[in-house]
Amino acid sequence: MTKPLLKVEGLKKYFPIKGGVFGKVVGQVKAVDDVSFEVMEGEILGIVGESGCGKSTTGKTLLRLVEPTEGNIFFNDESITELSDEKMRLLRRDMQIIFQDPYASLNPRHTVEKIIGEPLLVHGMKSAQARKERVKQLLEVVGLSAYHASRYPHQFSGGQRQRIGIARALANNPKLIICDEPVSALDVSVQSQILNLMEELRDQFNLTYVFIAHDLSVVKHISDRVGVMYLGRMVELANKDALYDTPKHPYTQALLSAVPLPDPDDKQDRIILQGDVPSPANPPTGCAFHTRCPYVMDVCKAVRPEWKEVSEDHFAACHLYNDNDQSEEQQKPLMQVES
Amino acid sequence: MSKRVLDINELHTHFFTDKGEIPAVDGVSLNVSEGEIVGVVGESGSGKSVTSLSVMQLIPNPPGKIVSGEIMFKGRDLVQTSLKQMKKIRGNEIAMIFQEPMTSLNPLFTIGNQLIEAIRIHNKMGKGEARQKAVELLEQVGIPRANDIVDEYPHQLSGGMRQRVMIAMAMSCRPDLLIADEPTTALDVTIQAQILDLMRQLNRDLNMAILLITHDLGVIAEICDRVVVMYAGQVVEEGTTREILKDPQQPYTKGLIRSLPDMKAKNQKLYSIPGTVPKPKVDMVGCRFAPRCEYAFDRCFAESPPLYHIGDNRTSRCFLNERDQREVASHDETVIKG
Ligand SMILES: Nc1ncnc2c1ncn2[C@@H]1O[C@H](COP(=O)(O)OP(=O)(O)OP(=O)(O)O)[C@@H](O)[C@H]1O
Ligand SMILES: Nc1ncnc2c1ncn2[C@@H]1O[C@H](COP(=O)(O)OP(=O)(O)O)[C@@H](O)[C@H]1O
Ligand code: SF4
Ligand code: SF4
Numbered sequence: 270m271t272k273p274l275l276k277v278e279g280l281k282k283y284f285p286i287k288g289g290v291f292g293k294v295v296g297q298v299k300a301v302d303d304v305s306f307e308v309m310e311g312e313i314l315g316i317v318g319e320s321g322c323g324k325s326t327t328g329k330t331l332l333r334l335v336e337p338t339e340g341n342i343f344f345n346d347e348s349i350t351e352l353s354d355e356k357m358r359l360l361r362r363d364m365q366i367i368f369q370d371p372y373a374s375l376n377p378r379h380t381v382e383k384i385i386g387e388p389l390l391v392h393g394m395k396s397a398q399a400r401k402e403r404v405k406q407l408l409e410v411v412g413l414s415a416y417h418a419s420r421y422p423h424q425f426s427g428g429q430r431q432r433i434g435i436a437r438a439l440a441n442n443p444k445l446i447i448c449d450e451p452v453s454a455l456d457v458s459v460q461s462q463i464l465n466l467m468e469e470l471r472d473q474f475n476l477t478y479v480f481i482a483h484d485l486s487v488v489k490h491i492s493d494r495v496g497v498m499y500l501g502r503m504v505e506l507a508n509k510d511a512l513y514d515t516p517k518h519p520y521t522q523a524l525l526s527a528v529p530l531p532d533p534d535d536k537q538d539r540i541i542l543q544g545d546v547p548s549p550a551n552p553p554t555g556c557a558f559h560t561r562c563p564y565v566m567d568v569c570k571a572v573r574p575e576w577k578e579v580s581e582d583h584f585a586a587c588h589l590y591n592d593n594d595q596s597e598e599q600q601k602p603l604m605q606v607e608s
Numbered sequence: 609m610s611k612r613v614l615d616i617n618e619l620h621t622h623f624f625t626d627k628g629e630i631p632a633v634d635g636v637s638l639n640v641s642e643g644e645i646v647g648v649v650g651e652s653g654s655g656k657s658v659t660s661l662s663v664m665q666l667i668p669n670p671p672g673k674i675v676s677g678e679i680m681f682k683g684r685d686l687v688q689t690s691l692k693q694m695k696k697i698r699g700n701e702i703a704m705i706f707q708e709p710m711t712s713l714n715p716l717f718t719i720g721n722q723l724i725e726a727i728r729i730h731n732k733m734g735k736g737e738a739r740q741k742a743v744e745l746l747e748q749v750g751i752p753r754a755n756d757i758v759d760e761y762p763h764q765l766s767g768g769m770r771q772r773v774m775i776a777m778a779m780s781c782r783p784d785l786l787i788a789d790e791p792t793t794a795l796d797v798t799i800q801a802q803i804l805d806l807m808r809q810l811n812r813d814l815n816m817a818i819l820l821i822t823h824d825l826g827v828i829a830e831i832c833d834r835v836v837v838m839y840a841g842q843v844v845e846e847g848t849t850r851e852i853l854k855d856p857q858q859p860y861t862k863g864l865i866r867s868l869p870d871m872k873a874k875n876q877k878l879y880s881i882p883g884t885v886p887k888p889k890v891d892m893v894g895c896r897f898a899p900r901c902e903y904a905f906d907r908c909f910a911e912s913p914p915l916y917h918i919g920d921n922r923t924s925r926c927f928l929n930e931r932d933q934r935e936v937a938s939h940d941e942t943v944i945k946g
């Protein structure tokens with residue numbers, strides 16, 4: 270059994286909401302609200318969920334690009350939440366991030382050589398010649414050519430720019446890459462090229478990914494295990510086949526059934542959820558999903574369900590799987606009352 | 609056979625920019641009949657939106673212009689229709705909804721104001737009656753608390769609710785044709801399911817013809833009867849949803865379908881089409897897909913393949929389909945019973 274490379278315990282990130290003339294804090298957006306998970310060495314952990322559920326914030330707090338409000342993050346058994354800025358900077362060699370919009374994350378005035386070479390310089394590769402060689406090598410690794418080094422970002426297509434972003438992330442041989450919607454902005458035919466590249470690189474360099482996306486079929490394809498978030502919370506986490514074949518949490522069930530499949534013979538009954546996702550500034554009490562859940566029970570409105578292992582290696586937070594606080598009677602799914 | 613509502617023939621819409629002429633829509637033909645949902649699918653830049661804006665006569669001019677072709681709508685050519693006439697048709701006989709509903713709602717007016725105005729343009733009604741109608745429409749598209757929402761401003765609603773308001777507005781005039789350009793692309797998947805469900809209901813209950821533009825083949829499979837596939841400004845294949853998804857003919861369509869990660873499959877390597885979509889240019893020689901096509905042969909680089917009719921409303925733009933060509937049955941042809 271491989272060991273966890275990354276371990277997250279009770280992670281929270283609350284953003285203050287300021288209001289009034291004096292900019293006083295009038296509330297908090299609970300972007301990430303008590304999330305725990307582990308990522309094994311060499312594994313791809315997918316994180317899915319609808320917009321605003323806290324995927325990107327989770328990704329950024331893992332690298333402390335956003336400071337967590339509470340909780341612990343261990344990288345290689347070392348707690349990184351208390352590290353000094355300087356130590357954290359050194360650690361970022363091993364932990365990289367790539368973003369959805371490769372254009373916005375590449376400096377338009379710099380050549381590709383400078384863009385990819387910068388992290389090399391920052392981490393001590395002083396010789397310009399050595400950097401040039403390494404950039405050439407990296408470009409080839411991601412399927413571009415050495416002659417691309419002297420060009421500027423606007424001279425590339427979206428897919429090529431994502432390749433540049435990946436080359437930059439790979440520059441210092443990281444162990445972990447947080448991938449935040451890396452293929453969401455790409456067309457289908459280019460998306461599959463980048464997904465294949467990312468899989469090859471994982472195998473070639475023994476990388477570990479946290480792969481964030483909202484597209485459930487993309488996440489299923491690339492991940493080993495998948496976690497589902499809703500309103501800042503992790504609601505379910507399991508091996509991908511278990512999660513997609515036998516989802517336990519009512520939200521995961523609804524989410525999966527809502528995905529239209531490109532197959533005219535797939536006429537599964539959709540669970541059409543009522544209403545919108547509530548605001549993370551004012552999440553519902555108890556289970557955050559209770560305002561939309563077809564199985565809502567009284568207890569769901571009052572008590573936040575515990576995050577627990579409901580079957581082997583399959584985690585969920587839902588009162589339906591909590592035998593302690595429920596009598597048989599109450600466990601029966603009720604019809605939804607509110608709309 | 610049901611009546612054709614829309615019949616686009618050989619449409620050419622070009623943009624004249626400092627960097628030259630861009631044939632964004634380069635000879636597109638497609639049709640939609642009463643009660644039908646026809647999908648237009650293609651990657652970004654393939655000309656989907658320019659096609660739909662051409663139908664509405666909303667191409668910004670300059671730099672854009674319909675260079676040739678006809679757009680027959682209920683027996684009249686919209687290309688030849690005066691702007692004044694067009695204004696009457698828009699939002700009355702043809703309604704359109706876009707990807708980002710915020711840009712098509714006025715942020716300064718309440719939902720009710722905008723709906724009431726739309727209703728009163730098309731129906732002779734007093735304000736009170738129109739307001740009542742507005743609330744009814746909001747209820748029909750599944751807006752909760754319609755009586756309150758009617759007095760709220762667009763920014764107070766979520767993306768899904770705004771798209772419902774746009775659909776309510778489109779319905780206020782019971783159009784013969786609804787053009788929906790990526791109506792669910794900006795929405796989350798659970799909200800998308802709600803909106804698609806609503807569109808299907810409208811199509812069934814009002815027999816409304818819908819031209820649905822999307823890049824998502826899942827959305828196509830979900831609600832379309834027929835599909836038109838576009839690539840670099842041209843139609844490359846057309847067929848029923850089943851024919852396109854289960855038996856694609858043109859190599860680009862085939863590759864596109866194979867590139868999709870399959871949510872039901874276990875660990876398989878993804879197919880990928882090499883290279884990227886070309887930008888449309890005038891004087892392109894050969895098949896536009898040739899540089900990326902695994903079946904390409906000499907002729908593909910020298911000549912452009914025509915759109916071969918290989919069945920009723922079934923076409924493919926590929927030399928490999930030349931032998932499958934059929935005479936297209938014309939409508940007045942007498943059917944000989946055997
Ligand atoms: N106002 C304009 N001026 C110049 N070129 C334009 C203009 N609008 C569109 N084009 C060009 O026309 C082509 C087709 O654009 P269109 O917006 O129809 O693509 P699309 O299929 O809708 O793409 P997407 O899925 O990204 O919306 C593109 O090459 C685009 O750059
Ligand atoms: N800097 C910030 N200030 C205030 N709120 C924020 C900030 N960043 C994110 N949020 C809020 O946190 C929630 C989660 O955001 P994010 O993690 O970006 O979601 P997504 O899953 O789309 O990536 C959202 O409600 C968002 O508006
Ligand atoms: S805890 Fe209750 S409301 Fe939440 S998902 Fe489970 S059954 Fe539904
Ligand atoms: S015409 Fe030739 S290049 Fe074009 S799709 Fe057919 S085989 Fe491929």
Ligand SMILES: [Mg+2]
Nearest residue numbers: 324325449450
């Ligand atoms: Mg995000």
Ligand SMILES: [Mg+2]
Nearest residue numbers: 656657789790
């Ligand atoms: Mg478009």
